[in-house]
Amino acid sequence: MKLWSYYFEVLEINIDDIDRITASYYKMIELKYATPLMIFQFAKFLQDEGRVKESYKIYEIGLKEFNDSRIRFEIYNNYLVQSIKFNEDKERIRDLFDKCLIELPNELVKPIIVLYSEFEYDNGLIIKAFNIVNDFIMSTSLDPIDLILLLSSKYHNNVDLRQWFEKWLTLKLTKESLMKLLKEFIKFEIANKQYDRVRTLYEYSHSNINYTFKDWEDFELEYGNESTFKKMLRFKTKLKETAADPVGFVMGSSTTSKPSNPDIIDIDM
Structure with a gap:
């Protein structure tokens, strides 16, 4: 060779x-x-x-x-990039994207999904571009946090993104991915000056994962007042008391089955 x-x-x-x-x-x-x-x-x-x-x-x-999936991915990726570069017929490119997504396994198609979304975005189909990525996020068994952050960054000025943040919170995510998602959701709500929603998210974060209180404290110092700061401190104290209560711990753990993977959180909204 x-x-x-x-x-x-x-x-x-x-x-x-x-x-x-x-x-x-x-x-x-x-x-x-x-x-x-x-x-x-x-x-x-x-x-x-x-x-x-x-x-x-x-x-x-x-x-x-x-027949090797990784080789086929490289061929499809090159094929699509060059088709877009040389302004091939748009419907033909869409057919090629769809064919690629059918034939390749889920674990390989994230870059294709992103490329497809960018293609539609550049052609003015903003909603379709969003849905291409979001449909994959909602259907895949893979950790989709990188795609979620991509959408959040690209569509951060769209208030409709809130409903999708809420739906993304229902996905089974690792603790690390859940923390990233919550931080992004909080950043989104701060940008939209929805401060009460931010506080609700902080409460949710501290109740479900080991989230640092420093972020919440910094938020209250910048956007809150004495009353909201004291309310945060009361929540912090209550959370510590709950964690230290062995009876409460036993009762709570007896009603919830332990997930097979301890790094996975099943969020009940």
Whole structure:
């Protein structure tokens, strides 16, 4: 295989006969000697020569030749990026995205989901762009916190995001991901000056995970008053008393089954 790669490097550098180079690539594919790298090289060669449509056929050949999911992901990703770059028909690109998402396993498609969303966003379909990512978040068994943070960052000025924060809180998340989600939700509510909602979120955070009180204290110092600060301190004291009450602990633990994974929190809203 290394010899073939070297052969094509020499061929492209020293020979101006495009048809001869192209025929050699096709011969390599016919003999089943093609590697994923050679597929990418051939496609790029055709694109550099202005034969973009033909380069798409090479990606299609690669998808037929290779069954490994990771290799197919790389081919699809390259295929999609180049199709967008060369302004391929939008409906054809959408069909390619949909086909890719059907054929690839969930654990590999996050970058494709993001690319699909960006494609629709750039084409002015803002709601569709949001839904592409959000539908995946709500249906996947994978930890979606990176995608949630992506949506939060991109759509932070949209007040409708609140309803989705509330739905995301119903997902089964690790403690670390839940903390990130709550911090982002709190930041969103502060930006919208919904300070009572912020306090409710802080109470929820401290009741469900080991969330530092410093953030809440800093919030009250900046946005609250003496009354709200004292209310926070009373909540803090009550929480400590509850944690120190062995009877309360036993009663609470007896009504809730322990999750099989101790790092997973099942939120009951």
